[in-house]
Amino acid sequence: MGMSGKTGRRAVVVDGLRTPFVKAFTDFTKLDTIALGVAATRGLLKKANLGRRDVASIVWGGVILPGTAPNVGREIALDLGLDPACEAMTVTRACASGLQAVTLAAAAIERGEADIVIAGGSDSTSNAEIKLPQKVVHALAPVALGKADPKAILGAVGKLAPFTDILPTRPKIAERTTGEVMGEAAEKMARRNEISRAAQDAFAARSHHRAAAAMASGRFDEEVTPVETSEGKWVHADGLVRADTSEEKLSKLRPVFAKDGTVTAGNASPLTDGAAAVLLMSEEKARALGFAPRAALTSWAYVGVDPADQLLMGPALAIPKVLDRAGRTLAEIDLVDLHEAFAAQVLCVLKMLGSAAFARERLGKGEAVGEVDPARLNVHGGSIALGHPFGATGARMVTTMANELVRSDKRTALLGICAAGGLGAAALLERID
Amino acid sequence: MSDVLLEIGRNARARAVVNALGLPIPLPVPLRRARGPWRERPLADASVVVGASAGAELAPVIAETLAAAGANAYLTGSDSIAPAFVEPGEAYGRPARALAALGENERVAGVVFDATGLRDVAGLHALYETFHPLVSRLARSGRVLVLGRPSGKGPAAAAAQAALEGFVRSVAKEVGRGGATANLVRVEKGAEARLGPVLRFLLSPRSAFVSAQPFVVDARTKVSEENPPFVRPLEKKVAVVTGAARGIGAATARRLAEEGAHVVCLDRPGDDGPTSQLARSINGTALLVDLGADDAPARIADVVRSLGGLDVVVHNAGITRDKTLGRMSEKQWDEVISVNLGAVVRTHEALEPLLREGGRVVCLSSIAGIAGNVGQSAYAASKAGILGFVAGLCPILAERGITVNAVAPGFIETRLTAAIPVAVREAGRRLAALGQGGLPEDVAEVITFLASPGAAGITGRTVRVCGGALIGA
Numbered sequence: 001m002g003m004s005g006k007t008g009r010r011a012v013v014v015d016g017l018r019t020p021f022v023k024a025f026t027d028f029t030k031l032d033t034i035a036l037g038v039a040a041t042r043g044l045l046k047k048a049n050l051g052r053r054d055v056a057s058i059v060w061g062g063v064i065l066p067g068t069a070p071n072v073g074r075e076i077a078l079d080l081g082l083d084p085a086c087e088a089m090t091v092t093r094a095c096a097s098g099l100q101a102v103t104l105a106a107a108a109i110e111r112g113e114a115d116i117v118i119a120g121g122s123d124s125t126s127n128a129e130i131k132l133p134q135k136v137v138h139a140l141a142p143v144a145l146g147k148a149d150p151k152a153i154l155g156a157v158g159k160l161a162p163f164t165d166i167l168p169t170r171p172k173i174a175e176r177t178t179g180e181v182m183g184e185a186a187e188k189m190a191r192r193n194e195i196s197r198a199a200q201d202a203f204a205a206r207s208h209h210r211a212a213a214a215m216a217s218g219r220f221d222e223e224v225t226p227v228e229t230s231e232g233k234w235v236h237a238d239g240l241v242r243a244d245t246s247e248e249k250l251s252k253l254r255p256v257f258a259k260d261g262t263v264t265a266g267n268a269s270p271l272t273d274g275a276a277a278v279l280l281m282s283e284e285k286a287r288a289l290g291f292a293p294r295a296a297l298t299s300w301a302y303v304g305v306d307p308a309d310q311l312l313m314g315p316a317l318a319i320p321k322v323l324d325r326a327g328r329t330l331a332e333i334d335l336v337d338l339h340e341a342f343a344a345q346v347l348c349v350l351k352m353l354g355s356a357a358f359a360r361e362r363l364g365k366g367e368a369v370g371e372v373d374p375a376r377l378n379v380h381g382g383s384i385a386l387g388h389p390f391g392a393t394g395a396r397m398v399t400t401m402a403n404e405l406v407r408s409d410k411r412t413a414l415l416g417i418c419a420a421g422g423l424g425a426a427a428l429l430e431r432i433d
Numbered sequence: 434m435s436d437v438l439l440e441i442g443r444n445a446r447a448r449a450v451v452n453a454l455g456l457p458i459p460l461p462v463p464l465r466r467a468r469g470p471w472r473e474r475p476l477a478d479a480s481v482v483v484g485a486s487a488g489a490e491l492a493p494v495i496a497e498t499l500a501a502a503g504a505n506a507y508l509t510g511s512d513s514i515a516p517a518f519v520e521p522g523e524a525y526g527r528p529a530r531a532l533a534a535l536g537e538n539e540r541v542a543g544v545v546f547d548a549t550g551l552r553d554v555a556g557l558h559a560l561y562e563t564f565h566p567l568v569s570r571l572a573r574s575g576r577v578l579v580l581g582r583p584s585g586k587g588p589a590a591a592a593a594q595a596a597l598e599g600f601v602r603s604v605a606k607e608v609g610r611g612g613a614t615a616n617l618v619r620v621e622k623g624a625e626a627r628l629g630p631v632l633r634f635l636l637s638p639r640s641a642f643v644s645a646q647p648f649v650v651d652a653r654t655k656v657s658e659e660n661p662p663f664v665r666p667l668e669k670k671v672a673v674v675t676g677a678a679r680g681i682g683a684a685t686a687r688r689l690a691e692e693g694a695h696v697v698c699l700d701r702p703g704d705d706g707p708t709s710q711l712a713r714s715i716n717g718t719a720l721l722v723d724l725g726a727d728d729a730p731a732r733i734a735d736v737v738r739s740l741g742g743l744d745v746v747v748h749n750a751g752i753t754r755d756k757t758l759g760r761m762s763e764k765q766w767d768e769v770i771s772v773n774l775g776a777v778v779r780t781h782e783a784l785e786p787l788l789r790e791g792g793r794v795v796c797l798s799s800i801a802g803i804a805g806n807v808g809q810s811a812y813a814a815s816k817a818g819i820l821g822f823v824a825g826l827c828p829i830l831a832e833r834g835i836t837v838n839a840v841a842p843g844f845i846e847t848r849l850t851a852a853i854p855v856a857v858r859e860a861g862r863r864l865a866a867l868g869q870g871g872l873p874e875d876v877a878e879v880i881t882f883l884a885s886p887g888a889a890g891i892t893g894r895t896v897r898v899c900g901g902a903l904i905g906a
Binding site: 189192193194306308309310313348355357358360361362 | 477503519521523526528
């Protein structure tokens with residue numbers, strides 16, 4: 001079973017650590033995605049007591065990549081002063097980037113390419129680069145790249161007229177092919193799958209309550225490392241979780257994406273700054289070094305759907321694939337962790353998984369994938385409450401679930417993530433004794 | 434050559450002026466057409482109303498087709514069809530709702546009425562009940578689709594089923610002013626599973642110029658592809674289009690190529706320029722052959738053999754030598770019959786052995802071949818001959834999964850119709866229910882549909898592409 005068949009090697013999750021997740025344009029505004037990645041990775045190396053020569057590779061995920069240094073993983077390694085031989089790459093698969101980094105690391109280990117790999121991801125919405133329209137870029141190219149004589153400058157100015165469409169554009173998370181903003185997609189899915197506002201608000205409130213309880217219990221202490229801001233302030237805990245929210249409070253918020261809509265700022269994940277890192281090793285190496293491996297990645301799957309249809313339904317297709325590959329059924333799974341891009345999107349995916357009609361028509365299966373018991377789902381909250389630094393979320397979920405398997409003595413945890421472009425991702429974590 | 438009234442109709446201000454002056458000019462509505470290749474969901478977010486007579490049997494196919502094609506179904510009349518919509522609605526996130534759930538001022542993109550249960554004359558009342566409140570709510574280029582059976586059991590049922598055709602033809606004239614179409618599909622028992630792609634096509638903007646047309650879906654032809662693809666349906670297929678240099682032939686070659694086919698563009702050596710240019714632009718093969726030449730069939734077969742086989746043949750090449758019979762020379766008569774009909778038969782005979790399983794043959798006929806036209810006795814004879822050819826050929830090829838059909842264009846804006854005298858041309862345009870001429874692309878869309886694997890239920894038939902008229906070249 002699993003991906004380890006070929007070499008007999010098994011990749012294991014040894015540990016994981018993340019920065020606190022805070023609202024964009026607050027405490028971490030001056031820390032870019034590299035600085036956040038450095039903070040999480042430094043903390044993880046220290047926690048695991050690894051030296052600068054121990055890590056063979058960094059695999060990093062990110063969505064808003066810095067234009068001048070898109071290989072964030074390599075910058076993290078250099079900034080940390082790791083041995084130059086620690087090579088690195090950076091992957092992007094929208095909101096599944098963090099999970100993609102983890103599964104790539106696991107695959108590399110199981111192929112025998114490395115023994116110790118750090119995988120993770122980060123994003124700083126606060127440092128999204130304001131893009132200049134292509135028209136400006138093309139018009140200014142002769143000035144910037146050639147000799148900037150008056151004629152070239154005049155020529156460039158001429159090309160820019162009229163000046164109405166050369167203003168920098170506000171960054172927004174819209175689909176390139178359809179122009180649809182993600183919230184609009186969630187709104188559309190809620191309507192089409194008949195998910196009520198009340199159900200969304202109830203789900204969002206529960207996410208906050210569970211995350212707040214996890215924080216209060218000290219449950220996150222082992223996976224969150226304090227970060228010092230450039231102003232010298234130490235941030236110790238997640239900044240977006242609201243213990244005191246309620247369905248009633250959330251129900252008062254106005255819908256954002258449609259006049260008579262149901263998706264609000266309260267039942268969607270907020271723009272967030274943060275980073276998360278996971279330490280993966282070959283099982284043999286981990287045991288040799290005296291680590292107690294927490295979990296292995298039994299199977300994973302990435303899928304694509306038409307972004308013009310139901311943009312965020314990917315997990316409903318990826319999850320059955322992962323279960324099939326692992327030879328499991330949903331009923332056998334102990335914990336389910338779904339990325340909460342929107343409460344509506346999670347509820348849609350759950351409805352699809354529970355639908356026999358969906359299974360027959362869309363999966364070619366005789367019966368529904370299965371119902372997910374709310375008691376097993378997102379047990380410590382999710383992206384709505386904790387926030388969603390795009391590239392970090394997958395790595396956060398892997399760490400939280402690996403820890404939860406050990407703490408609560410469970411066997412299996414199923415992860416599901418939806419991502420821009422109509423992508424979906426899922427992975428199955430299995431506890432290691 | 435351009436259609437002045439259509440241009441005025443396109444311009445909101447000019448339209449307002451014509452209306453304000455109270456001029457008795459029926460301005461045609463510009464038709465909504467599709468661009469680019471087929472899509473997975475051609476009916477994305479369209480509101481389609483579905484009704485049925487008691488005992489109707491097609492609800493499962495309608496429900497599945499609408500949901501998968503992206504339409505939102507609104508049900509009217511009895512609740513008997515609702516259960517069939519539950520599962521597809523859930524699977525595709527398109528739950529069917531009661532018509533009342535649609536705002537009263539909202540337009541509907543289409544109305545589908547399943548009359549397969551219609552067994553007596555009294556049952557016809559359901560047509561009135563369903564369409565009376567909806568006909569004025571039909572969107573621009575909306576669709577009316579009535580589904581029936583080819584024959585009823587007993588005279589009363591036969592009368593009721595036959596009544597559907599008169600109804601659809603008249604509704605087509607009524608809704609045509611808004612650019613909308615009305616069509617009838619008769620589904621043979623046992624051919625229900627082949628209806629889906631036909632529904633998809635007729636409800637989509639691709640059937641823009643098909644109206645007042647009865648279709649028959651039957652199970653005569655063997656099905657060679659179980660789940661026909663709706664995107665790039667002609668991938669890995671080889672097609673031959675004769676008369677590809679311009680007009681309908683060129684539009685067809687482009688559309689077939691867009692859906693993935695490798696197209697052999699065939700035309701006369703004299704049309705080397707446009708034929709080669711077209712072949713280059715669609716990555717096809719140019720073939721310059723005079724279809725009248727004795728070695729033409731063998732030469733075409735050679736090229737097809739070098740491409741590994743053949744899946745689609747479109748016999749489009751044709752000529753007109755319009756003269757009243759009294760003034761027509763013997764040579765003119767012979768030319769028309771030989772190119773329009775003789776060459777089709779000869780070419781087909783050479784290509785038939787090369788056609789692969791699931792192949793498609795489409796022959797261009799003409800409304801003139803159905804209705805007749807002054808000065809077109811030879812032309813009409815050749816084009817009516819095509820109808821007999823496809824009807825006679827289809828049973829022979831059914832075993833191999835090959836369908837054979839004729840397409841009969843009405844007034845299409847081409848070089849041929851541009852040569853018609855002004856008054857006749859105007860009449861030709863305005864006689865259509867849609868009040869305008871069609872485009873070569875409209876015919877190409879129908880041919881492309883008939884060439885697709887999903888059209889396995891239509892064979893031996895003639896499809897008019899005339900905007901609901903019976904006049905044209």
